[in-house]
Amino acid sequence: MGVNDGRLRRSDLRRPFRGVRSLKASESFDEAPANETVEETWTRARSRNRVRAHEYATRMPDGQFFSHITAAFLHGLPLPSRFRDIEWLDVSTMSRSLRRTGSGVRGHFASTVTRVVYLETLPVASAVDVWCQLSTTLTLDELVIMGDALVRRKSPPATMQILATAVARCSGRPGAKLLREALALVRPRTDSPRETMLRLIIVRANLPEPEVNLELRNRYGAFMAWGDLVYREHKILLEYDGEVHRVDEKQFQRDVDRLDEIMEEDWRVIRYNKSHLGTRRNEVEGKVRRALLAKGWNP
Template identity: 30%
Template structure:
């Protein structure tokens, strides 16, 4: 085990001959209680997700906010690493870690080297966790912007779900649009729409009669 060793447990470290003093030294970093990694490994969302999954194995997967970030999406702020599992037994409670109970029908894929909620499932999970309407639209627009899903796929997922706060998910999915460039643009659109004004088109391009690019309007 060296400075680039991926997450491992304290038990594995002791079996490999590491002493508690060495684990506490500069060569290693503690990610969660009982879970370590080499100090040269960046403690980014993927590393922390891999560490959390050591505690949620064997059926755990990155979910909620922790699933959104590898997709390049913009979830509401959360200080915790979020993982889910389908079984009730062995759910760890650690500082900085949220382990959720998922249903048997929860859909996952393998992305960025880890098992993870699908983009649509991630959207529903964050809705169930209490995100407000604007936060969910920002999330949905960012997932679409990164080509992880489409507005219609989010609508379909919300319509077919029977989960907690599904009405909020359905309402938010109905406001998600193609072509929104940034979270601030999502918030501006929602400010306009929720004020009762007509919804503008985003990033509309006007072309000349002979097919040349002429103008691009942020809002029209």
């Protein structure tokens, strides 16, 4: 391409993969800014993986595509924090002769039924196929969280039927049993991984399963809010307060007004935060149980 050896050795170039040169970014994806939020950390991780995928794509032969963890990043699917700082790209092929391994790349041989889509010109395994691929990597709860994200309330990339068809297609393959268990726990209309975690704690405490993201209306039929987890019969609302509820002043004010209106309609509102999903899990079960009993639930 007319670039001489001296230019290729210049210090303003990175060497991410053999035979690839890339201009160094003005900001390093590896350096976290001060006071970075969790969401900002994940945004930086997704950007880093997207840039590295584009770099590798310059030498990617036909027949290869991104899969597994790399594809999950490219699709924006929720991943556990242990994968946030991975140093490799997952690359799959349906032809054994094209399987690629080496520095910075994990090669995989994919099933011929894997559907490949294009994201920003990058060949990537479809979001549902990525979920199936990761059944040998993620835990049950992590698979449920990702499954919920696939059938989420806003712009879901899949339906429950599509997930069920994909799971049936994986029968007999490694991870198939765990995938079936996860499918049984996936619920559509979820908005966040924390909502999924809260729901799983409640279900495993042998309490009634709440409805997910139900539309709440007042006595006159006017819309009040979307409820995270709802016991409609008992008028109990479980709300998860994420980081944005703490750092965004406008969001905090909206929450105050919204929850006040809901309580005026005789709803019992129980609010949770990330501490309840960690060291305070027992409190989740206790609060829900007491609220249900007070509202007439008969175990």
